[in-house]
Amino acid sequence: MNKTKMNRRDFLRLGMLTSAGAILASCAPKTETPAAEVPKVEAPTATAQTAAQPVKIQIMWRTNPDENKMLDELIKVFQGKHPDITVESIYVPWDEYEPKLMTMYTSGIAPDVYGTGGTNPYIERWVRGMVLELDEFVNAESSNFTQDIFPVGLNAYRKKGKLAALAFCICPSGVWVNATRFDEASVPYPPIDWTDPKGWSWEEVIATAKKLTNADEKKYGFNPSHAGPWYYTRMWGKDLVSKEDYESGILHKIMASSDTAVYDALVAGLQARADTMWKDKVAPSPDTANSLGQIGPMLKTGAIAMEFTGGWAVWGDLPKEMKFRAAINPKGGVGGSGTTCKNIWADPLEICSKTKAPDQSWKLVRFIAMEPDAIAVEGKYRNVLPVSKSVLESFITAQKDRLAMPIEDQIKFYKGAIEQAETTVPDHILVGWAKVRDVFNSATESLWLNEKTAKEVVDDMLPKAQAAIDANLKELNL
């Protein structure tokens, strides 16, 4: 029998051929939907799959012990209610979430539902056609469904009139209070009513913080963790982002570059934030905050009495020897002439534009976002509020012991935070914000370290931010 043997030359030829094939394959033009041409989905229809064989869908989530246990339990409950659907979870470390999702999508093996990831650039995905628009799914639901969602939950991810994603949980921005520190200093608790037009002025916050500060003991009254220019401009009554950009989801310009009033608000807001450390001396410097933060979360250790940040400040285990409360965000400007910053973090669920099971994926999204048994499961593992109006009160009541506030005050605070909320953070809803945020973060470090004034920093960072936006727009080719 004449056997064909492979010699070294043949082997190398085969190797070169395979290599050339791989290179060609990787360079080949793709057939994906072009940028900004978001694929349309037909109205929900029955799947072609037979009822006898469960349809398998996948959902991807960041690695987080509590959240992963939560999702496992959610899937169990969901599959109990939908025996025709099998859900598989994919857990990915925070920093690897986006690269993995991008490569999975390009390879045609993306999960059907995108859950919470690391940096969460939701609208970046939408503008690149990675997600299905959900309007037709939502419209096919009864009117009770949409009426039961808080407006900010339904509108946070509405871009160019289309629903790019459905928010399923809300984390309010607020001032989180170590009530024990207040009690020790006999200082009255700060306000909780978001609807009070008087609000809580920046000067009042600083005056309160001074009573709670003892720098020698490294005890501070306040830590404005919300360091970004976006927050401070809003608190000082203006906005860095134009209405058109919010609506389109594409960042074209920073308003402070062309509008003097916005510029002034930005400078004043940032300077006030820097003054908390260097002039008023009620907040730890970045260096001190870094040191204190390594011992433990500063609010929980009592190193600070108030923290202006997201609701995660009071997540997880709270020290039993201390009590915690919440308060409304400060109102910037001289004598409270600005506005109370009313923003939330709304985490959404998205459906992959390439999913072969859109109906089943929507059922999962709907279940996690809106169904009471799912929300009850979520409440067991974390304190993020639901978007469903009808279960909010029972959700808060189930967790009433976390905050040392009467339950009616907790409901008033949380409900007010969601009802008054105007937007979620720009990281999630603006294409091109990631680079601008990095420009802002680098530039403002000189301000936080007391090396430059707010005006110097703003003058330095605005052209850089615009250059970053222009580079992004050039590549997007919208």
Added chain:
Amino acid sequence: MNLAMTKRRTRLGVQARKEERAFFLFISPWLVGFIFFTAGPILASFYFSFNFYDVVTPARWVGLLNYTDLLKDELFWQSLKVTAIYSVGSVALGILASLFIALLLNRNIHGVAVFRTIFYLPSVISGVAVSLLWMWLLNTDFGMVNFVLLKVFGIHGPSWLMNKYWVIPAIVLMSLWGIGGSIVIYLARLQGIPTEFFEAAEIDGAGYWSKLVNITLPLMTPVIFFNTITGVIGSFQVFTQAYVMTSGGPNNASLFYVLYLYRNAFRYWRMGYASAQAWILFMILIVLTAILLRTSSRWVYYEAG
């Protein structure tokens, strides 16, 4: 061709052919892996460096635009500057420190094996764990580095990671943590130097320093040269420390080249731009290596040569 092959096969013999087959069989996993997972992506990245490409949507050919844009990018130059300063500091300090420790560990003293293990041990710890550990060590208020500076020297240590002037020295200092590998290489070379050289020098009346300068160091130069090249290449690829400890701050003072490349690729969706950065880095390393190779004839001594 068949005749030639047959002749060759006959010449090789049955055993040799078996060995050849075994060679190809055993090397094929690596070769296939290299072709698919290394060579393919390398060439693809070269192609993408001439495109606007975000991984998700089709690439658009833009010629040299990514390269010309990079040359106008302030952060590109900043990251290059940061990396170059770090490279000079860490490679020089690393060579001096590892050579010094290797000389100490080469002495014939009791328990030297334990010391060798101790000095090598830090090298096996992962970058993230080391970074977290050093964040504690370099903490301004509670860190051991500043504690020692204050208690032993009476100096109030700087804010290592939050000060734009100290952040790179801090990361250079931290790079000493990983010199265990170099120490082992130096040690191996030190133990390979024939003792006759030293004996002959001693007969001629040479002391420790004379032997070190005239025998040990010249014979160590090939290893120093090797560690310099690998050190320079490694130092240009620093990522973990900056990513974990400083995020490139304060004010981009620790924005290392690869950190900026990573941000462009995976945070700003600019894979084409990042690919161009990667190829520029490759060219820089080629040039630096070529310079080192060209100058090596002036200071590297090869016994056999």
